[in-house]
Amino acid sequence: MSAAAKRFRTIIDFRREIAPIGSGLAGLTAAAPSALRNIHAIGGIVIKELCRRKDFYVLFVLTALITALMGSVSFFNEVKVVRYVKEICLLLIWISSLVIAITTAARQIPFERENRTLFPLLAKPVTRGQVALGKFWGCWLATGLALFVFYLFFIVVSATRDHDLALVASLQALTLHWCMLGVVIAITVLGSLVFAAPSSNNTITIVVVAGILLLGRHLNKVALRLDEPLQSILYSIYYIIPHLELYDMRDLLIHSWGSIPWLVWLGAIAYAIVYAVLFLFAACLVFQRKPVN
Amino acid sequence: MTLAPILKIESLHVAFRSRELGQEAKLAVKGLNLAVSPGEVFGFLGPNGAGKTTTMNVLLGFVPPTSGNAFLFGVNVREPIARQRIGYLPELTYYYKFLTAEEILRFYAKIFGLRSSLADQRINSILKLVELDHARKRPIKTYSKGMQQRVGLAQALINNPDLLILDEPTSGLDPVGRMKVREIIQRLKNDGKTVFFSSHELGEVETVCDRVAILCDGQLKAEGKVEQLVRAYQCTTLEQVFLKIIDYKLAA
Ligand SMILES: Nc1ncnc2c1ncn2[C@@H]1O[C@H](COP(=O)(O)OP(=O)(O)OP(=O)(O)O)[C@@H](O)[C@H]1O
Ligand SMILES: [Mg+2]
Numbered sequence: 001m002s003a004a005a006k007r008f009r010t011i012i013d014f015r016r017e018i019a020p021i022g023s024g025l026a027g028l029t030a031a032a033p034s035a036l037r038n039i040h041a042i043g044g045i046v047i048k049e050l051c052r053r054k055d056f057y058v059l060f061v062l063t064a065l066i067t068a069l070m071g072s073v074s075f076f077n078e079v080k081v082v083r084y085v086k087e088i089c090l091l092l093i094w095i096s097s098l099v100i101a102i103t104t105a106a107r108q109i110p111f112e113r114e115n116r117t118l119f120p121l122l123a124k125p126v127t128r129g130q131v132a133l134g135k136f137w138g139c140w141l142a143t144g145l146a147l148f149v150f151y152l153f154f155i156v157v158s159a160t161r162d163h164d165l166a167l168v169a170s171l172q173a174l175t176l177h178w179c180m181l182g183v184v185i186a187i188t189v190l191g192s193l194v195f196a197a198p199s200s201n202n203t204i205t206i207v208v209v210a211g212i213l214l215l216g217r218h219l220n221k222v223a224l225r226l227d228e229p230l231q232s233i234l235y236s237i238y239y240i241i242p243h244l245e246l247y248d249m250r251d252l253l254i255h256s257w258g259s260i261p262w263l264v265w266l267g268a269i270a271y272a273i274v275y276a277v278l279f280l281f282a283a284c285l286v287f288q289r290k291p292v293n
Numbered sequence: 294m295t296l297a298p299i300l301k302i303e304s305l306h307v308a309f310r311s312r313e314l315g316q317e318a319k320l321a322v323k324g325l326n327l328a329v330s331p332g333e334v335f336g337f338l339g340p341n342g343a344g345k346t347t348t349m350n351v352l353l354g355f356v357p358p359t360s361g362n363a364f365l366f367g368v369n370v371r372e373p374i375a376r377q378r379i380g381y382l383p384e385l386t387y388y389y390k391f392l393t394a395e396e397i398l399r400f401y402a403k404i405f406g407l408r409s410s411l412a413d414q415r416i417n418s419i420l421k422l423v424e425l426d427h428a429r430k431r432p433i434k435t436y437s438k439g440m441q442q443r444v445g446l447a448q449a450l451i452n453n454p455d456l457l458i459l460d461e462p463t464s465g466l467d468p469v470g471r472m473k474v475r476e477i478i479q480r481l482k483n484d485g486k487t488v489f490f491s492s493h494e495l496g497e498v499e500t501v502c503d504r505v506a507i508l509c510d511g512q513l514k515a516e517g518k519v520e521q522l523v524r525a526y527q528c529t530t531l532e533q534v535f536l537k538i539i540d541y542k543l544a545a
Contacts, residue, residue, distance in 0.1 A: 034406055037403065041400055041403040041404055045389060045392070049389070052391045053391075115387050116387040117387050117388060119353075119355065119383045119387070120387070120388065120448060122354065122355060123381035123458075124376060124404045124405065125373045125374055
């Protein structure tokens with residue numbers, strides 16, 4: 001083919017290629033697979049980065065070491081000590097997972113901007129929304145992987161100490177914990193677009209999440225004792241915030257109280273999805289409006 | 294045969310709002326009109342701070358135009374799909390340092406939706422072309438500056454683009470590397486591709502470009518074939534034309 005003919009083909013081919021896109025519903029169905037593909041590819045980079053950094057391994061080894069140390073204290077296998085070990089192990093898992101989730105998610109987009117890797121990426125047929133969602137997806141999968149390892153460790157610990165596998169309850173705890181982290185990661189991704197510095201975002205997100213986890217369920221009781229308009233403000237906060245503390249199944253595992261009804265489990269997952277979607281939607285909107293250079 | 298332009302810029306203005314209060318907005322591009330036809334190698338010239346990178350940033354959708362429009366393949370640059378068939382090399386090359394050259398190319402290939410067999414084949418040939426084949430399994434953080442620049446060129450070629458937008462492709466390369474880039478541009482041209490690039494190496498521009506535009510202070514000062522410009526300004530080289538245009542501005 002001559003060069004001139006090739007040139008002509010260029011525009012004709014392009015017209016044909018993009019014709020379906022941009023024409024209503026047909027366009028949407030044509031664009032959906034590419035959006036998912038992009039989100040998945042960007043998520044893959046997050047996971048690769050996390051695997052090549054050492055933070056996760058450090059946290060895991062630390063958790064394992066501390067738990068093992070606590071476990072080795074008891075020679076008598078008393079019920080109380082077993083509970084104590086389980087409690088410590090779960091507490092460490094909660095803290096580690098939150099630290100991994102927040103620090104990983106908080107640095108993603110700011111680092112891409114700082115290192116300017118965002119530019120070659122956005123020069124590809126990728127929307128900013130897809131970048132934000134891809135970052136969320138990668139962080140969420142990575143924390144899922146970490147959680148799986150952590151809970152496996154917990155199951156082994158409780159099986160050897162307690163002779164009680166509690167598989168179903170552990171599985172529920174794991175999935176709910178993971179959904180809770182999804183909401184946390186979505187909040188963090190949004191935060192990373194709103195606050196300029198990753199460190200301030202880290203701090204703010206940790207304070208907010210810890211606040212919700214520790215105080216969330218008491219806000220309405222506190223509100224009762226306050227005057228207006230503080231009372232209404234606190235009440236609205238109580239109803240607006242995602243109640244992450246609901247996802248804490250630690251007591252059930254520690255005291256071997258068994259599993260929760262599956263319907264409740266499903267409801268909790270749906271509740272987390274709603275909040276994660278809301279935060280991610282906000283993140284996409286903020287990113288879309290933000291100048292990137 | 295006249296063809297619809299592959300790249301078109303219509304009365305583009307870009308203003309950067311100043312961070313300090315009371316300061317006027319900085320106009321980086323002032324009413325730029327430009328059209329590049331398919332198959333052309335187009336040199337985008339201008340002194341430091343002229344607005345070349347800003348114009349390219351608009352073409353890639355990083356910076357929204359304050360007014361005016363830009364189109365690639367007849368599609369407004371606001372649509373991400375306008376970037377399906379372009380390759381872009383940023384002014385300064387920055388890539389995920391923890392990935393290897395091969396991994397980063399595979400990632401970008403995925404974003405373009407290339408089948409993995411096709412992607413492998415293309416990655417192999419591109420890495421050979423930019424002479425990074427020996428280092429393909431090493432993380433990018435172990436590369437020299439010139440090698441990183443070549444990763445940039447490689448990622449710009451991964452989708453076999455019809456239009457290349459290269460922001461100073463030869464900066465940071467040694468003489469052999471520069472010649473290599475010129476060869477690649479020539480090869481792309483022979484394949485019927487369009488290349489839109491900025492450069493400060495006027496000798497180089499003279500040898501590879503069909504047409505050039507000279508931008509100064511955000512305004513288009515001259516545009517046309519190199520021979521035409523040289524004749525119109527009664528000079529012997531493009532460099533002289535360039536200096537004359539800038540002097541002209543100083544005198545005015
Ligand atoms: N984000 C920004 N905020 C404010 N001003 C900016 C911003 N980006 C660029 N500018 C200004 O716009 C003008 C054009 O800059 P640009 O980077 O486009 O120049 P250039 O032609 O690419 O120069 P060089 O040859 O040095 O790369 C400069 O005066 C620069 O200071
Ligand atoms: Mg520049």
